Amino acid sequence: MISNRELFLQNTAQTSSSPRLVEVDKAEGVYLYGPQGERYMDLVSGFNVSNIGHRHPKVLEALQQQMEKYLHVTVYGEFVQAPQVMFATELLAVLPSSFASVYFTNSGAEAVEGSMKIAKKFTGRRQIIAAEKAYHGSTQGALSLIGNDAYRSAYAPLLPEIDFIRFNDRSTLDKINHETAAVIIEAVQGEAGVRVPDLDFIRALRQKCNETGTLLIFDEIQTGFGRTGKMFAFEHFDVVPDILMLAKGIGGGMPLGAFVARKEVMDVIKDNPMLGHITTFGGHPMSCAAARASLQVIQEEQLLDAVPEKAARFRELLDSPKIKEIRGLGLMMCIQLESFDQVYAVSNYCAGQGIMIDWYLHCETALRVAPPLTITLPEIEDACKIIRTAIEKFC
Ligand code: PLP
Numbered sequence: 129m130i131s132n133r134e135l136f137l138q139n140t141a142q143t144s145s146s147p148r149l150v151e152v153d154k155a156e157g158v159y160l161y162g163p164q165g166e167r168y169m170d171l172v173s174g175f176n177v178s179n180i181g182h183r184h185p186k187v188l189e190a191l192q193q194q195m196e197k198y199l200h201v202t203v204y205g206e207f208v209q210a211p212q213v214m215f216a217t218e219l220l221a222v223l224p225s226s227f228a229s230v231y232f233t234n235s236g237a238e239a240v241e242g243s244m245k246i247a248k249k250f251t252g253r254r255q256i257i258a259a260e261k262a263y264h265g266s267t268q269g270a271l272s273l274i275g276n277d278a279y280r281s282a283y284a285p286l287l288p289e290i291d292f293i294r295f296n297d298r299s300t301l302d303k304i305n306h307e308t309a310a311v312i313i314e315a316v317q318g319e320a321g322v323r324v325p326d327l328d329f330i331r332a333l334r335q336k337c338n339e340t341g342t343l344l345i346f347d348e349i350q351t352g353f354g355r356t357g358k359m360f361a362f363e364h365f366d367v368v369p370d371i372l373m374l375a376k377g378i379g380g381g382m383p384l385g386a387f388v389a390r391k392e393v394m395d396v397i398k399d400n401p402m403l404g405h406i407t408t409f410g411g412h413p414m415s416c417a418a419a420r421a422s423l424q425v426i427q428e429e430q431l432l433d434a435v436p437e438k439a440a441r442f443r444e445l446l447d448s449p450k451i452k453e454i455r456g457l458g459l460m461m462c463i464q465l466e467s468f469d470q471v472y473a474v475s476n477y478c479a480g481q482g483i484m485i486d487w488y489l490h491c492e493t494a495l496r497v498a499p500p501l502t503i504t505l506p507e508i509e510d511a512c513k514i515i516r517t518a519i520e521k522f523c
Contacts, residue, residue: 132163150479155182158500158507160484168484169511171499175486176318176350176460179377180425181500187380190421194414204232204410211416218423219388222359224368229394232411233385236349236375237265240312242397242405243371243387244269244287247310247343249396256287257304257311257342259295261320261490264312264347273312275320276490295320296329301336310343310371315361318350321491322455322462330365343370343393349385350460353377354426354501357435357458364457380422384415431501435459441505442497445512450523461497463515465523468492473522474515481514 130138133149150168154161158181160168173179180187194211201207216230233239244256258264258273265271272287274280275295293300295317304311311333317323337344346369351361355377358364362372370393375385397405426432435458442461443454453464465471471487474495478485486496499511 148479150484157181157183158503166482168479168482169499169507171483171485171497171511173377173498173500174381176355176376176498177379178381178500179353179355180380180422180429180431181502182381184380184422184425186421186425187382187418190417191382191414194417198413200409200412204407209411209413209416211413211420212411215416215420215423218420219386222423222427223372223388226368226370226390227372227388228391230386230388231394231397231405232416233375233387233407234383234409234412235265235385236347236373237267237270237385238407238410239349239373239375239385239387240264240270240273240347241267243312243345243373243389244310245405246387246389246393246396247345247371250393251309251341251343253307253309253342255289255291255308257291257293257308259313259317260292261295261317261323262292262312262314262347263317263319263489264314264349295323296325298329298332301332304333304336304340304342306340308340308342310345311337312345312347312373314347314349315351315365316356316457316460318460319489319491321464321488321494322457322460324455324457325365327365330367334367337370345369345371345373347373349373349375351457353422354432354435355458355460355498357432357439359426359432361457378419378422379415380418380425382412382415382418384411384419386411426501429502435501438501438503438505438508441508442512445509446515446519448516448519450519455494456497459497459499459501459503462488462491463495463497463519465493465495465519470523471495474518477518477522478514481518483511483514485515 151162152160153163160170260275262275264273272290348360352374372388378384439458455462475485
């Protein structure tokens, strides 16, 4: 009989020539299980999605309840659907009061697309500025903002009037002027290998946007929902963006994204033309029901409180002269090695020992460590023992 792996290679689109080919039969908490009962500790969280662990019982219960009522009923923005309304209300309640309107999408890239549109329409300007080494998604608008020429040029032409500042470099902020509609920037750069901005930079950026009437848009698609130890990373910097883009960890494992803005900024999509930004599945009731449960879990289980201790334990246990640097904020971490060969060898060894780690799109010389926030200290010890052994062996 032809195996699922063979069918995967044969019948599904391949995004690289070396997929991991780990077959998942089940997932629970911090673990993934293969069809033969193989167990892997998930230190990637499905790329910062499973912040509350896989199949959290509260999420399953919310899905079950919603399933009994309705699935898709109509496009986003038409009917009043309680899961959307309630989640928007609960989300706004954990954000500063300047945020007053939520637009739900299916994914992060769509949140980026929508944010760019409202920024242009609200300001009447066309230029968007992003940061070098940024990653904001793979749709053509989001890809236009990718701070890596290899990815842009392969799919040219992309959006015009995009420029780039250097992340964490105040000297490049002069590019922002009265023609700039928005600056779109990750609160902590993820795919660049976890680059945490200096307070000075982020505050100067806010200041420059204020001076030029430019909207500041934070991409918290990776950093949101507790990943960095705060509900949102901007809380570390005491700087509030004009638009906040969310996805990944928002949905407790279900597909959902959102962009959140002040009322008058969001309202530009209401008319001229009406229905100028619509989506069929955005804010799916099942996803919003799961998102409500997930937000409640983060709050009720006080998952944020334990993040600093867990992150510190990783750093302590991984301390090794063979590691160049451990960067990160909370449980968004990056172990900097010397080469991709080392990263590849270490992550392969770890996978063989039941620990799933990965690397970063724009930083292939570093290991990605982003476990569910629910990981326990003994689980961190187990994982680090194996990672340390791999590093001693291959670096
Ligand atoms: N922004 C950031 C910072 C991301 O890391 C990603 C995905 O990895 C995206 C946007 C795009 O999100 P999605 O893959 O849901 O379109």
